[in-house]
Amino acid sequence: MRASPILCALATLGIAPAADAALKVITTTTDLADLTRKVGGDRVDVEAICHGDQDPHFVEARPSYMVDLSRADLVVAVGLDLEIGWLPALLQGARNPDINPGRSGFLDASTAIVPIEVPRGQVDRSQGDVHPRGNPHYWLDPENAMRVATAIGDRLARLDPEGADDYRSRTRAYVRRLAAKLAGWRAALLPLAGAKVVSYHRTFNYFLARFDLHAVDYMEPRPGIPPSASHLAQVIGRMKREGVNLVLHENFYEPRASRMVAARADATLVILPTSVGGVRGTGSYIALIDHLVSALTGP
Amino acid sequence: MVRMGTRSILTTAVLAWSEDARGQAPVPIAEAGVSDARGLSNTMNPAISLVGQVMGSGSSARQDPEGEQDGLGTGLSVPEVELALAGIVDPYFRADVFVAFEDLEGVAVEEAYVTTLALPVLTLRAGKFKAVFGKHNAWHSHLWPFVDGPLVHAALLGEEGLADPGVEAAVLFPTPWFLELTLEALDGSSEKLFASIEPFDLAYVAHLRSLWELGAASTFELGGSGALGQNFRGEATKVAGVDATFRWRPPSRAVYRSLQVQGEYLVARDRPDDPADMGGVVGLVRWQFARRWWAQARHDFLGLPRPSGTDPAQRTTGLVAFVPTEFSVLRLQYSFVQARQAPDFHEVALHLGFLIGSHPAHPY
16 A cells, blocks of 8 residues: 555545445456556545555555555455465455455456466476466557556446446447557557567566567566576576567666676666556556656667 | 265255156256265365474573473474364354364364354354463464473473363454454363363353554554463463564565564462462564565563562574475474573574465464
8 A cells, every 4th residue: 555644644534535436446457457447537535555666466464454444445456366465464454354355346457358478288386486377567558558458347237327328438449449549559669579578487477478579588587586507607608599679677676686787788778667557657557657658768 | 884974965855856757857866976866076175284393402401201291302293283174164154174183193173163254243163172371372383483381381381381162252443453353251160260160160261452553564563461360270261362473574575574572471369379479571573584484582470570589581582484385385493491490591492484375374
């Protein structure tokens, strides 16, 4: 929870902001929160648990989050086991039966998209921290954002039928806007089409797939395992052989390994946010993708 | 003779029904697979996890082959293997069962309880569970910040802590900050504390927990606990506790850095083996200085207050932990122990913890 001291003080005095909102929505990530605000407008009061510059795998299940969840009408989660380390404990402690998984007050946004990198065959932890149901970082593909926004709009309409028309028209308008922006982003990234990159973790793969870039290797030898010197040497070798000259790095990991690899392989290092609010100037989903696109095409 | 579990009784009943319905559309049971038709399905299996501990320890304490050993002892051991099964019973309940195999010998059901799923504001639990008294008592041993538990808890609550069959209600107050009251009624059976001679005497535990966010990176928590119950001498034993915890973890570097400072104070009155007041304190610091590395320190002081004529017991502990992933941890711990009725001693332990199976969240 972004704990603004002023808000906390006001809350303690019993003064609640946005008191005329019809629905109180808690999302796990800031990206889901922005999509919910866009389709919900004034009828929703939205907050996100995970900060924009925080790795959503490793949020702590702070009891204070249970307080907000206890008052929520709707919880929107990324799913695909991204929040499995912390959200179930929070939902249980919130003691709010309406937001339990399976109820209409719980929306797993991954049901709106088709996951990539679903492992085939037997999966175990020798492969690292694999997500057995697919790569969960799907929100960075604008087409998935459209699907998720539509799913959120539908769910808001179901929970608040009085506002259904409002939600539907806002969803349509936002999806149209995203579609128009997507055309612009495609055009901007066309010069990079087919380019090979490396990244720290598999966070950008949906974004890369949408714009025809390809991650060929990662600093992590396996998901969740920090880089080792021998693995990084292999990555550098591969970058040189395959002509990879772009290193993407998520801003919540320490950049030392990526910096070293970029220097040795004579590549450009781009440190990127992965969520809304990850850096200044990414206060909305569209601003986030704008930022990613301009960081990749920049000087 | 076929043993009929509940599931196979239901399936047989459905099969019988479907045969009566011969001539109508085929029943889809057989399509689900041969095993399903025999009433054997894995689909609703509980989540299973297994936590193990392996330890090598060395102690300069004199080893008494007859009596109880002080501290961790010397040798290689498997202190505990714990099997946890958890599952959803139905829309109303969840069940959790923890079976511990201690030192490869004893089997103990550490906890076995159902928890309500669908109540607002309130969670009810029934079964055997570790009482929510302070912080340490409710933790399973693989969650302990150190290889062993605090001196004061073992002295006042027993080696197994306060854990009995009972019922519990935990209320989340509608306050802007986290405030939770837990009330428990237990059927006390611990000689150390509550083992009443009267059949209907229960022990009662209350715990109030308050947690404040101090910003995006820090929280501060304060708790107060009380326990009251009849002991086997027919008197009421009372235990009170206070705990405080400060936690810091910067969101943008959450996997690399964190700090935890925690203290607990417990005091007991009218204990079954000694009516004089006895209390103690434990304070610990956990500092994560790299993605996989922790440095920790702890001090125990038992004897605050203490029965006259007895010495306090103290222990100072240092620990370094390497945590390759969330599923394994290697710890090197050193303690200097000033025991009550024994000479001072040193002990060292190298301890490995591992987990396989479904991954439960750590309590905050």
